[in-house]
Amino acid sequence: MWRVSVAVLLFCGCIFAQKRDAIIHIATEVEYTYSYKKRNVIWGSSQQTATFSEIVSGAGFLIGDYIVTARHVVTGRVPEQILKIGDIDFSVEGNIIHSSACRIRVSSNGFVPRAIYICLDKDIAILKLAEEDRELLQLQQLSLSTSPLSIEQKVKAWGFPATVNPQVKTDLLVTSIKNEWFVLDCPLGSGFSGGPVVDEDGAVLGVVSRSEKKQSRIVKLSQRDLSRVILDPYWDTMFISNDADLSTILHHENNVFWYRKMAAKDNSQAMYYLGLCFYYGEGVSQNYQKAQQWFEKATDYKNSSAMYELGYCYYYGINTAMDREKAVLLFTNAALLGNAHAMNTLASCYYYGEGVDCNYKKAVKWYEKASLLGLQDAQHNLLHCQKNGLEDKLIFVQPKLQLAATENVFSMLEIGQIYLHGIQNHHKNFREAKKWIWKAAHKGIAAAQTELALMFKDGLGVGVDHKEALLWLTKAAEQDFAKAHYYLGHMYRGGMGVEKDFKMARKYFEKATENNDADAMVLLGIMYDRGEGMEQDVNKALKFYGKAAELNSTTAMNCIGSCFLKGVGGVPNYEKAIKWYTKSHELGNSSASFYLGNCHANGHGVTQNLNKAIELWETSATMGNITAIKKLASVYKSNELGVQNHHRALFWYKKALEAGDKEVRSKIIELIE
Known part of the structure; x- marks a missing residue:
């Protein structure tokens, strides 16, 4: 009834x-x-x-x-x-x-x-x-009152008291004002609960909360309440359904307090939620470094959700060097613990060969496991595998496009990055990249704002516009996004869209280093090494290079090698130079391979070995190092090291020309004639 x-x-x-x-x-x-x-x-x-x-x-x-x-x-x-x-x-x-x-x-x-x-x-x-x-829905839009609330102020309230007919009570008086609520001089029936209390201009002051014998309590409503209550759309755990899940709530100040208390008692789920709070800036200032730290702590307790998020950080290089192999390891561990999202992502890694060898059989296996757990994205991916065969790789972009179309800001960014970088075997499309990244950037996502800035900086899909790049980088930097600080420093150092200013460059690099940005550490080291806008100090340079090297920056290792080669305090240390050049070379740094070749050619710290030098220069040149390419061409042309070979010289000069060095044309003509 x-x-x-x-x-x-x-x-x-x-x-x-x-x-x-x-x-x-x-x-x-x-x-x-x-x-x-x-x-x-x-x-x-x-x-x-x-x-x-x-x-x-x-x-x-x-x-x-x-x-x-x-x-x-x-x-x-x-x-x-x-x-x-x-x-x-x-x-x-x-x-x-x-x-x-x-x-x-x-x-x-x-x-x-x-x-x-x-x-x-x-x-x-x-x-x-x-x-x-x-x-x-045809409803009149209400707005928040900007006028101060006062005692004896006349207000009115709307509601449905014991009837379906909306009613209004007027000439109500404010009798008491507290920090978060105020009191009216009249009781309001239960049907008024949730209704607005408005001022004489019809602007909302608060929400009807509780009716007592002779008065009513009204909860103040502010813009801050509206903005902080909304859940992050990326997770979107509450969806269109008759079964709206009330257990999923906002990560705001009260939650952060309790998460910290629970995390102190080794509660891994609280650690994971703290990571999310810092990652999205919910209830705390956004801080990717702290987010990663909490994800790592929860991962130590085998929390699969934290493993998945940490893998996401390594996959896209958020607050850390991009490391797809490490990301795959984390996705695998989370998947083995039953995390459906990790299973789906791991399957995609196997499918696209990202961080792991391409393996369609394993891709289907993990899509099936995630599908059995009810994950719709995995079901969609598996369905297309069955319908279209495994060769149709572009189908996996479709679920992300569908999510992006529903205003899911992180899917917008991900789709934009797929088009921008041509990842997941997808062709680059700068126009589509700009479309999606622009949307995410306007939604306030710092990573998207940074990507958009770099598109303007480098002229990808848009005209080169350093001032526009500077504008978007500044927006992202205001959210303490480390990469935005780094690129701002880069632009001030190079005078792009702004007057060259080493002081400002140093300021932004230092901000980026606070969030463990290895690239910023390297450039700070270079500025101290060269004395850019400050007194030259090789020891301080080595300090920053060392910090970046601890984060596996091969550029920093190469710079340390160069410092010891030149000499700290005027005295070269070839042994240490060789040590650091070798570390960097083994990790694939082309500059380190070139300089290590020089050491072998000159007998600095090692027995002179021209064959080893040429081998190292060719390794560097094969990776596209223009200095190594020209060095090899010169060596083979002039017989300066006793290995004259005009055919090899011509080969490397042509490589230099393809790399954009037009000055080598005369050398090519000379060899041909």
């Missing part, structure tokens, strides 16, 4: 809401778990549990793209007292709500929210609707 009543209630709401389009009716079916003891004089008391349902009715109003209401309208009221009925004691066990029984209807059209965002420290909830529902 009550279900019929609710249906009538909602239907009538559709009619009356058209008359008062400032607010909207919300009805929620909430199921509680409770325990009770039944007393018996012979057998004593017996403990049992049961459930009951109730309908919570209230109001809501539209601000921007979201409906605002009171939290208890969504979650229901849990009696604080023990109810005594005859010989039975009832006790509701906390706020235990079964999401499958929680349904929310917006009365104008009976919409179901896409997501429910809960504010932990205030009686506020925000409902997110699907885009198509927002377009159909």
Whole structure:
């Protein structure tokens, strides 16, 4: 019978809401778990549990793209007292709500929210609707009041008191003001819960929370409440469903406090959530270094979600050097622990050969495992494998495009990077790259803002515009994004889009080093090494090179070798130079291979060996090092080392010409003639 009543209630709401389009009716079916003891004089008391349902009715109003209401309208009221009925004691066990029984209807059209965002420290909830529902919803947009609240101020409140017909109470007086709430001089019925209290201009001051005998408590509503309550769209764990999951809530200040306390007790899930808070700047300042540290701590406790996030950091080089092999190892460990997202990503790594040898059989295996766990992306990937065969590699971009089209900002960035860098066997398309990266950048994603800046800096898909690049880098740097600090320093050092300024360059490089950016450490070392804008200091240069080398920067290792080759304090140390050049060379640094070849050619720190020198120069030249290419051409042309070979000289001069060195044309003509 009550279900019929609710249906009538909602239907009538559709009619009356058209008359008062400032607010909207919300009805929620909430199921509680409770325990009770039944007393018996012979057998004593017996403990049992049961459930009951109730309908919570209230109001809501539209601000921007979201409906605002009171939290208890969504979650229901849990009696604080023990109810005594005859010989039975009832006790509701906390706020235990079964999401499958929680349904929310917006009365104008009976919409179901896409997501429910809960504010932990205030009686506020925000409902997110699907885009198509927002377009159909004809509600008057309300805005927040910018005027100060005062005692004796006249306000009015909207609600649905014991009726589906929206009503307004006017000439209400503010009698008391606290930090987070204020009090009115009149009780408001339960149907007013979640409705707006507005000033004389119709701007929202707060949300109706609780009605008492002679007064009502109103929760203040601020722009900060609206912005901090919204969950990060990347995770999107709350989706369009009749079973809106109320257990997923925002990572804000209150959560951070409790996460820290739980993490101190070795709770790996709390460590993981702390990592997310720092990663997205939810409740704390965004800090990728701290995010990575918490992910690493949780990973030590075998937390699969943290392993997956840490793998993501290494995969894209977020606050660390890009290391696809290490990312694959982390994805594998997380997948073996049952993480479906890690399984899907690991499958894609095998499919595209990213960080691991291409292996279609293993790709399908992991897609199947993730599909069995209900992951839709994996099911989609597996379906296309079955339909189109394994050779259709571009199909895996489609799920990401679909996510990006639903305003998922991180999918926008990922799609943009796929087109920009041509990864995942996808052809480069700078126009498409700019389209998606631009969208993510305008949504405030620092990594996207940095990518967009580099496109303007290098003229990829857009005209070269250093001032525009500087603008976007500055936006990203304001979010403490290390790579943005690094590139800003790079632009000030080179005078790109701004006057050359070594002092500003040093400032931004130092900021980047605070977040463990190895590239910034290297450039700071170079500035000290050369005395750019400061007194030359090789020891300080070595200090920064050393820090970067600890982060596996081959460039830093090469620079350390050069410092010892030139001599610290004027005295060369060939043994140490050889040591560092060799480390860098073995890790694939072409400059180190070239300089190591010079050492063998000149007998610096090693026995002179021309054949070894040529071998090392050819290794460097094969990697595209223009200095090594020209050196080889010169050596083979002039017979200066007794290995004259005009055919080899011509080969390497042509390589130099292909690399853009037009000055070698005369050398080529000379050899041909």
